[in-house]
Amino acid sequence: MCVYFNASASLRNNNSNPEEFNNCRPGIISSKIIDEFKENEYYLDPDISLQELAGKLNISKHKLSKIIKDEGYDNFYVLINHFRIQKSKILLSKMPNNHVIESVVTESGFKSRSTFYRVFKDSTGLTPKEYICNYELSKAGAPELCKPTFRLK
Known part of the structure; x- marks a missing residue:
């Protein structure tokens, strides 16, 4: 028997052997934890830490x-x-013309x-403004x- 991650509880299961968790296919456990992470949008907390996230997910x-890697x-x-x-x-693509990009900063979890x-820019190769322009x-x-803008360093 494999003990699966339960989104509303921890990995504890009174009828299971602790060894069973370690015998599960790693991908199953990883995807359940990542799913819980995404569903609860823990990444939107600007102060989230590895320790705090682990506590919310009930794992060390x-x-x-290891799961992240x-x-x-x-x-x-x-x-x-x-x-x-x-x-x-998503927020930028739905942003009305009269809104400022700064609202997206906080709504997406950045401080x-x-x-x-x-x-x-590192992730997309574009500035947020260029992304909006391309999307439109x-x-x-x-x-x-x-066209992306380039700055001389």
């Missing part, structure tokens, strides 16, 4: 770190920022504008997209 921080993320912050950027793309812009043009069926 060492096991969580097994899922293909370099570390906790890469995982958190990946989902924050995905959320920000600062500068961190948001840096992580967004592609929605309109325009053949040409906005």
Whole structure:
């Protein structure tokens, strides 16, 4: 028997042997934990830490770190920022013209504008403004997209 992650409880199961958890296919446990992470949008908490997330998921921080790496993320912050950027793309694509990008910064879990812009640009290759421009043009069926801006260092 394999003890699966229960979203509303912990990994504890009164009828199971603790060894059974270790015998489960790692992918099953990993995906259940990542699903719980996504469903509850824990990444939107700007102060979330590895320790706090592990507590919310009822696993040790060492096991969580292993799951994060097994899922293909370099570390906790890469995982958190990946989902924050995905959320920000959704927010940017739905953002009315009269709103400012700064509202997306906080709604996607970032503490600062500068961190948001840096992580967004590193992740997408575009600034948030360029992303919005490309989204609007592609929605309109325009053949040409906005060009990324480059800065000389």
